[in-house]
Amino acid sequence: MTDKLEDGTFSDNRSTPVSICFKDLRSVFKLDELGMEIARIAFPAALALTADPIASLVDTAFIGQIGPIELAAVGVSIALFNQVSRIAIFPLVSVTTSFVAEEDTITDAGPHDTIKEIETLENGLTLDSEKNMLIPLNEQTSKSFDIAKDEQRKKNIPSASSALIIGGVLGIIQAVFLILAAKPLLSFMGVKSDSEMLYPAQEYLKLRSLGAPAVLLSLAMQGVFRGLKDTKTPLFATVFGDVANIVLDPIFIFVFKMEVRGAAIAHVISQYLISGILFWRLKEQVDLIPPTLKYLQFGRFLKNGFLLLTRVIAVTFCVTLAASMAARMGSTEMAAFQVCLQVWLATSLLADGLAVAGQAILASAFARNDYDWATLTASRVLQLGLALGLVLALxxxxxLHFGARIFTKDAEVLRLIGVGIPFVAATQPINALAFVFDGVNFGASDFAYSAFSMVIVAIISIIALFILSSSNGYVGIWIALTIYMSLRALAGFWRIGTGTGPWKFLRRYS
Known part of the structure; x- marks a missing residue:
């Protein structure tokens, strides 16, 4: 048994920080209050997160019918676009989810001045552990009047307005950057000026880049909805947009005979549909017009966003370098690598749904100093992540042996896909834990550790990529990616297992 102390920590002398991964193991699939909340957030989030990779897989399947050169060219362009988008938006989405969850928790605790509350979070403070609320700025305001007013008005969530502004600006910058620098970027990816992949790759990348503002805005809004613990709205918008993409793909590619250009145009249309739906729903729930510049709290975003930017650059460089090395081996190797990578990412992102649930619930728990709930949440999502990874591996x-022919009929590409399948399957439990550990540490706002640990992981992984790809070729790339994901999972485990940083309260078990 554990006894909760006044500061929210525990007094169980038999426990250690590492035991959090095994806490209540027999209740891993139990649909209690925590299990239902995780399922309510994680299931729609996982479906929404996998929708875009699945849409990319549909693009890949349609383009694969044109020929292996086009398949390889689009594979390079998709990898490049996704990695640049990830650099631009991942830090924003991650901090937005945590900040919105914190702000929404404080708002629900009672009617207060929002800026005053967020300033306490920025200074490292949380809700009063006894009163479960912050002291109102205006004591003379009638509480009953404010409560009645709060029931009628939209939520005041400063991070929502900040996320939309930053996402829109980043989207425009990304679009201009990719269009103007398409050729040198593709050259960096291994598609040289004399490559037969250059023209279709450049054509696809430039057209798809027109959708960058919609992509980044929609992802920023998804971060807001996740923080509000609403993952059904992003799922609806994403599925609607991606179904439109699937319907438009064969029309533009085959009926209008636009080939790779048609695939890009269909994808751009779908992204603007998604962004429009999300904005329409968000403005109904949240007041998006900031009263003052201070209200936006840009400093808080920039400080933590920069840390995660460092992290995502390290992550992106590893995956992009792997794709670049595959492209340099030839169009056949790149085509096979593209299929395996898209499947690898699409299935692994199912675990990211658990990460989203863990992040949102943990951010709320830490905001109110509820360490008991934080411990239970971290344990449950990690155990569920491992179980999901094992199922995906099987x-x-x-x-995938039987499904590979959906993407191509080229015999050599199919052979190389078969070589990659054992790595794609075997790494699923590792990938799932790595994603969930990220969500758990983001929920604790442990952005600094997440950034610095990933830089170390990236350095080791990049060295492994160079050594193993030169000595083992295509197989070496997949061995290096396995090492990379294993190190990511280990870094997440180390923080909680040692009871350091925001998890130091776990050390008081002993």
């Missing part, structure tokens, strides 16, 4: 180990 499914892909058998299913």
């Amino acid at each position: 499914f892909l180990g058998f299913g």
Whole structure:
């Protein structure tokens, strides 16, 4: 048994920080209050997160029918676009989810001045552990009047307005950058000026870049909805947009005979549909017009966003370098690598749904100093992540052998896909834990550790990529990616297992 102390920590002398991964293991699938909240957030989030990679897989399947050169060219362009988008938006989405969850928790605790509350969070403070609320700025305001007013008005969430502004600006910058620098970027990815992949790759990348503002805005709004613990709205918008993409793909590619250009145009249209739906729903719930510049709290975003930017650059460089090395081996190797990578990412992102649930619930728990709930949440999502990874490993180990022909009929590409399947399948439990550990540490606002640990992981992984790809070729790339994901999972485990940083309260078990 554990006894909760006045500061929210525990007094169980038999426990250690590492035991959080095994806490209440028999209740991993129990649909209690925590289990239902995780399922309510994680299931729609996982479906929404996998929708875009699945849409990319549909693009890949349609383009694969044109030919292996076009398949390889689009594979390079998709990898490049996604990695640049990830650099631009991942820090924003991650901090937005945590900040919105904190702000929404404080707002629900009672009617107060929002800026005053967020300033306490920025200074490292949280809700009063006894009163479960912050002291109102205006004591003379009638509480009953404010409560009645709060029931009628939209929520005041400063981070929502900040996320939209930053996402829109970053989207425009990304679009201009990719259009103007398409050729040198593709050259960096291994598609040289004399490559037969250059023209279709450049054509696809430039057209798809027109959708960058919509992509970044929609992802920023998804971060807001996640913080509000609403993952159904992003799911609806994403599915609607991606179904439109699937319908438009064959029309533009085959009926209008636009080939790779048609695939890009269909994807751009779908992204603007998603962004429009999300904005329409968000403005109904949240007041998006900031009263003052101070209200936006840009400093808080920039400080933590820069840390995660460092982290995502390290992550992006590893995956982009792997794709670049595959492209340099030739169009056949790149085509096979593209199929395996898209499946690898699409299935692994199912675990990111658990990460989103863990982040949102943990951010709320830490905001009110509820360490008991934080511990239970971290334990549950980690155990569920491992279970999901094992199921995915079995499914892909058998299913991908039969499903590979959906993407191509080229015999050599199929052979190389078969070589990559054991790595794609075997790394699923590792990938799932790595994603969930990220969500857990983001929920604790442990952005500094997440950034610095990933830089170390990236350095080791990049060295492994160079050594193993030169000595083992295509297989070496997948061995290096396995090492990379294993190190990511280990870094997440180390923080909680040692009871350091925001998890230092776990050390008081002993």
